[in-house]
Amino acid sequence: MSVSTVDTVRYLTPRRFTGVAAALSLAAAVTVVATALIGPESIDLRAAVRGTSVDHVILFQIRLPRILLGLVVGGALGVAGAALQALLRNPLAEPHIIGVSGGAALGGVLTMLLVGRTPVTELSLQPLGSFAGALLATALLVRLGTLRGHLHPYTLLLAGVVCNAVAGALIMFLNSIADFYQAHGIIFWLMGSLATQSYALVGVVGLYVAGGLAVLGWQARTLNVLSLGDEEAWHLGVDVDRARRIAFAGSALLVGAVVAVSGMIGFVGLIVPHVARLLLGSDNRLLLPASFLAGGMALVWADTVARTALGATELPVGVITAMCGGPFFVWLLRRQAR
Amino acid sequence: MTVRMGAIGRIVAGLLVLLAAAPPAEAMRIVSLAPSITETLFALGAGGEVVGVSTYCDYPAEAKAIDKVGTFLAPSTEVIVAKRPDLVIAVPSPANRAPVQALERVGLRVLVVDPDTVGGTEQSIAAIAAAIGREAQGRALWQRIAAAVAGVRARLEGVARRRTLVVVGHTPLVGAGRGVFLDELIEMGGGSNVAADAGGQWPHLSLEFVLAQAPEVIIDTSVGMEAEPQAAAFWAPFPTLPAVRDGRVYLYADFALLRPGPRLPEALETVARFIHPERFESRP
Numbered sequence: 283m284s285v286s287t288v289d290t291v292r293y294l295t296p297r298r299f300t301g302v303a304a305a306l307s308l309a310a311a312v313t314v315v316a317t318a319l320i321g322p323e324s325i326d327l328r329a330a331v332r333g334t335s336v337d338h339v340i341l342f343q344i345r346l347p348r349i350l351l352g353l354v355v356g357g358a359l360g361v362a363g364a365a366l367q368a369l370l371r372n373p374l375a376e377p378h379i380i381g382v383s384g385g386a387a388l389g390g391v392l393t394m395l396l397v398g399r400t401p402v403t404e405l406s407l408q409p410l411g412s413f414a415g416a417l418l419a420t421a422l423l424v425r426l427g428t429l430r431g432h433l434h435p436y437t438l439l440l441a442g443v444v445c446n447a448v449a450g451a452l453i454m455f456l457n458s459i460a461d462f463y464q465a466h467g468i469i470f471w472l473m474g475s476l477a478t479q480s481y482a483l484v485g486v487v488g489l490y491v492a493g494g495l496a497v498l499g500w501q502a503r504t505l506n507v508l509s510l511g512d513e514e515a516w517h518l519g520v521d522v523d524r525a526r527r528i529a530f531a532g533s534a535l536l537v538g539a540v541v542a543v544s545g546m547i548g549f550v551g552l553i554v555p556h557v558a559r560l561l562l563g564s565d566n567r568l569l570l571p572a573s574f575l576a577g578g579m580a581l582v583w584a585d586t587v588a589r590t591a592l593g594a595t596e597l598p599v600g601v602i603t604a605m606c607g608g609p610f611f612v613w614l615l616r617r618q619a620r
Numbered sequence: 621m622t623v624r625m626g627a628i629g630r631i632v633a634g635l636l637v638l639l640a641a642a643p644p645a646e647a648m649r650i651v652s653l654a655p656s657i658t659e660t661l662f663a664l665g666a667g668g669e670v671v672g673v674s675t676y677c678d679y680p681a682e683a684k685a686i687d688k689v690g691t692f693l694a695p696s697t698e699v700i701v702a703k704r705p706d707l708v709i710a711v712p713s714p715a716n717r718a719p720v721q722a723l724e725r726v727g728l729r730v731l732v733v734d735p736d737t738v739g740g741t742e743q744s745i746a747a748i749a750a751a752i753g754r755e756a757q758g759r760a761l762w763q764r765i766a767a768a769v770a771g772v773r774a775r776l777e778g779v780a781r782r783r784t785l786v787v788v789g790h791t792p793l794v795g796a797g798r799g800v801f802l803d804e805l806i807e808m809g810g811g812s813n814v815a816a817d818a819g820g821q822w823p824h825l826s827l828e829f830v831l832a833q834a835p836e837v838i839i840d841t842s843v844g845m846e847a848e849p850q851a852a853a854f855w856a857p858f859p860t861l862p863a864v865r866d867g868r869v870y871l872y873a874d875f876a877l878l879r880p881g882p883r884l885p886e887a888l889e890t891v892a893r894f895i896h897p898e899r900f901e902s903r904p
Contacts, residue, residue: 594689
């Protein structure tokens, strides 16, 4: 079931784009407001807007930055997944499955061990290290998946699974030689969490993500052409290798930035673009922004469960996304096979 | 004249009694994010001012009734803020960095103490006592601890050191390495830590290494997490180990006692009794 054969081909008119974008933006705004009102503590809204109360602190300094971070991280994962699925013409492509996240995590762990983790490196070197890891992993994957000048998506997908396993092994190796405290930090980071961060950090991650989004948005039309197949794309005048390199780099930037701040959060990049494509068709000019908004919403709701379900005991959000996403994906696969 | 002095004396004495009996200006609201901190606060007499503790804070028994604000690795910032604490006390951990930074950002007073060693315990008791305005109680507490520790050490006078291994987990086999609290307890308790040179604070040990080091005493605290027969069966196949041969493998489930804090003397005595039971048979 390659992406290009999805039968819901509908023309993308400016009106349809605006309609979908407006609906999803509205839903995202509702999500932000609604989840901001949910938490282990109940807050008094009137006190919260007044500015000096505990309720104000909880709403604006604890919940809101976390929700915004969730939007950015979930959105980036959704877009990266959508782009990789188009690039590889395979709906199973996802940053976690094909090893891009593994590379990002390895880059992040190496950075953490080599330069330590301070508030400054968290904003600067940590995302760069993860980006470098994601980029190297992607480059390696493309190299491994290219035989006689042609990219074979299935070969690349399998190489990705292997890359992921090797990256995991290298992380375990680094973890076992790191000292106790560092090892603990690495494990917790890998579990994937959206612990409350400063607005500054949300802003910095937002900048990296905006860069990645700009690259992929610019390539959205080319992605459409690429998903027809290399030959077809070439005949339509696309420099296939160049376009693919740019799109892979854009995805790597997205994945690197979000893995650096929130660790390994799975399934968002797999399911969100998948569902979006079922509902909206496979035109990437619509699919990419839709995946951003839907991915952000999905992760924010998952994180709301993670921080609320057990009261004061916070769950890693990766646990929630995997527990909801796994069965959902299986259901989707079986439904499509029928 | 003497009557007058007596009257003044009585007044002064009365004032002193009043001052001593008066409660501190206003009770604080303290959140503790680690078991050792909670124990310290109770030992300082500030247990009644603790309004939030970590999930793992289980001692003293009163601590269990206090509202939980999350594990000490992943505390819930929001629940802590809602407690309106005057002071949050945490231990350093890479896993709780983000929440602790968030607490500082919202303007809460956060004290980070590192009671990971005997020296660290003394410092963190002093730091906590100072932060809650109970310096005198802090000094008195440490004096009591130091006196009790000296009492245990007196029993071990001139003892021959026994090669000792403290194990905290089986899969993987993890020992207490150099510099950690348990390492200090072994040394103070008349043992020498065979895992001290295995590398790192919590070294992963190979069985080969353990067999080569031939510990005379093994204190296995992994039974807190595993079944006791399993832990016993773990060591049984190695009768060449002096500890196994001489029946000096001790399965000890109350790992919580061995945390650095006000129960330092009890922790030391527990370890010392395992290493040199003969020194504790009779009361001196």
